[in-house]
Amino acid sequence: MTHTSPHAAHDHGAHSVHQHGQQQDADDLAEILDLDAEVLADHIASITAWLPVEAAPRHIVDLGSGTGAGTFALLKRFPDAEVTAVDTSTSHHHRLLEKAKSEGLAGRVHTVLADLDTAWPDLGTPDLVWASASMHHMADPDRTLRQVHDTLAPGGLFAVVELAGFPRFLPEDAPEDRPGLEERCHAALDRHHAEHMPHRGADWGPMLTAAGFTVEGERTITVNLGPPHTEAVGRYALGGLRRMRGSVAEALTVEDLTALDQLLDTDSPRSILRRDDLTVRTERTVWAARRT
Known part of the structure; x- marks a missing residue:
């Protein structure tokens, strides 16, 4: 679960601007994670309901918890459990803890700040480990899988959830x-x-088996929501395409980049927020693997 640290700027003014940019990026990502949790809440709940747990877990670890989509879904699914949320971001943890407090769940949520590529923290002996859209970020996922295996209680379950890319929103002719x-x-x-x-898009089944797990189930959930869509879907699409632009701008033609920027311009009549034909289309695959 790595992240790239920016090179330190010698000029204080440049450093301040860089820090501001980093904070803005973190805030934008946090908003997308919150919108993902809101828009896809029913689908996340269907995954937690499907998990083949042998007994209701009391201690759950959420690896790469972000702002808590998995954490809160698991707390709802298992009302006697406590969750340890592991992430590299202090701002994500702050947001998660604020939500836990507002929902009266502060006593059931604990946070651990850690980069799992550099050091494995003491996470106790959980009954269930949940990793949603985080395993493909690991520099050495095979090592991480072995560490999860050794951390889990005997008979414990590891749920790996991965997305088939970021959702699509626009019609094909748009x-x-x-x-x-x-x-x-x-x-x-x-x-x-x-x-x-x-490792994005990998088949985690064979890797889980190689790490000593018994894969007890695999399920793919297809998401196709709307239209009509909620206001949150528009903001979700806007935030996702904004982040995508940073990675793809140099690969697009001038005409495509211009059209993308018009979609992202909230003041433009062509803004994605003004469209009434948006859908949310994606797939999520979950592997349930047991430490035997």
Whole structure:
């Protein structure tokens, strides 16, 4: 669960700007994570309901917890459990703890700040470990799988949830002047991720088996929501495409980049927020593996 640290700027003014940019990026990501949890709440709940637990877990670890989508779904599914949320981001933890406090769950949530690529923290002996959209970020996922195996209580369950890329929102014939734009953005993003995150889209079943787990189930959930869509879906699409732009801008034609920027301009009549034909389309696959 690595993250890239920026090179320190010698000029204090430049450093301050860089810090501000980092904070803005963290805030934008946190908002997307919150919107993901809101828009896809029913699908996350269906995954937690499907988990083949032998007994209701009392101690759960959420690896790469973000702002708590998995944490709160698991707390709802298992009302007697406590969750240890592990993440590299202090701002994500702060947001998660604020939500826990507002929902009266502060006593059931604990946070651990850690980069699992550098050091494995003491996480106790959990009955269930949950890793949603975090395993493909690991520099050495095989090592992480072995560490999870050794951390789990005997008979404990490891749930690996991975997404088939970021959701798609636009119809295939949109926008009107550059139909297929979103698909071209995704193709460029896939090329970018293939270089920087080679484990994205991996089949985790064989790797879980190699780490000593018994894979007890695999399930793919197809998401296709709307139209009509909620206001949150519009903001979800806006935030996701904004983040995507940073990775794909250099790979797009001038015409595609112009059309993308019009979608991202909230003051433009072509803003994605003004569209009434958005859908949320993606897939999530979950592997349930037991330490025997």
